[in-house]
Amino acid sequence: xxxxQTRDLPDTILDRIGKRLARTLNSPGSGYRPYTSxxxxxxxxxxxxGDVLLVEGGARISTAxxxxxxxxxxxAAMYVGEMLPHTGSGVSRxxxxxxNLGEGCVSVPLQKYASHNTRxxxxxSLRPExxxxxxxxMIDRIGVKYDHRNIFDxxxxxxxxxxxxxxxxxxxxxxxxxxPTRAICSSMIALxxxxxRYPILPKITITRDKGVRREILQIRHHAxxxxxxxxxxxxxxxxxxxxxxxxxxxALTWATEDASATHISEPPxxxxxxxxxxxxGRQSGA
Numbered sequence: 001x002x003x004x005q006t007r008d009l010p011d012t013i014l015d016r017i018g019k020r021l022a023r024t025l026n027s028p029g030s031g032y033r034p035y036t037s038x039x040x041x042x043x044x045x046x047x048x049x050g051d052v053l054l055v056e057g058g059a060r061i062s063t064a065x066x067x068x069x070x071x072x073x074x075x076a077a078m079y080v081g082e083m084l085p086h087t088g089s090g091v092s093r094x095x096x097x098x099x100n101l102g103e104g105c106v107s108v109p110l111q112k113y114a115s116h117n118t119r120x121x122x123x124x125s126l127r128p129e130x131x132x133x134x135x136x137x138m139i140d141r142i143g144v145k146y147d148h149r150n151i152f153d154x155x156x157x158x159x160x161x162x163x164x165x166x167x168x169x170x171x172x173x174x175x176x177x178x179x180p181t182r183a184i185c186s187s188m189i190a191l192x193x194x195x196x197r198y199p200i201l202p203k204i205t206i207t208r209d210k211g212v213r214r215e216i217l218q219i220r221h222h223a224x225x226x227x228x229x230x231x232x233x234x235x236x237x238x239x240x241x242x243x244x245x246x247x248x249x250x251a252l253t254w255a256t257e258d259a260s261a262t263h264i265s266e267p268p269x270x271x272x273x274x275x276x277x278x279x280x281g282r283q284s285g286a
Contacts, residue, residue: 022102025061042241049081050131056117071228097138104145120239121230137192190225
């Protein structure tokens, strides 16, 4: 009668260790600061359902993912707009669906990334019914939990800059078969687009039939996708929120030369990163 409990004990211990490791990896890293200030209102206005929002994360695990993928982006989420029910007054509406280490597939408010560097990657040519299918795919998986017993999948991220050749680094994200690997990578979003046969970075095979050149697309395994693939994909448009509206650089207000000269003349003892010249532009009347 006690045999099943005995067999479950090692799994329980590994699960607890895995959850503790996940919490540590999700803790804020030291020294992260967004490179540019975020215009959250413009971001909210520009996003559309089906857009992939790439995020430059500041957690400890983000350092490892950015190194292994040779990219600025360490996280990806899908914007689903108003498809999720409102949780109540005084609570920000959830408009993103993402997969997080330690949580699994969850919905979160867009405000979560208000102060982060982000990039909008928009799929092109999707029909309305296909956009609904892609976003519904993500929403239907909210609540999916991930098994943390494969702690070896987690331990590798405590060594954020392993001395391995560049060509092997992406493969390190797909090492092992544990659920943490699928939770960290952009697998869920890749599967959502693959469900409507929308390409991200497919394998291309060139064939010739009676002198006619043809390109045959093959779907890559979803476990190999990383956030930057949506940035690199020729099938996703990069949307710059400030350029979507009527941007006019003539309407910008620049710092005067006198103000810049005053800034440069700060004492040499000031840290170089804070004493460097900067020109700040803003939209008139904003």
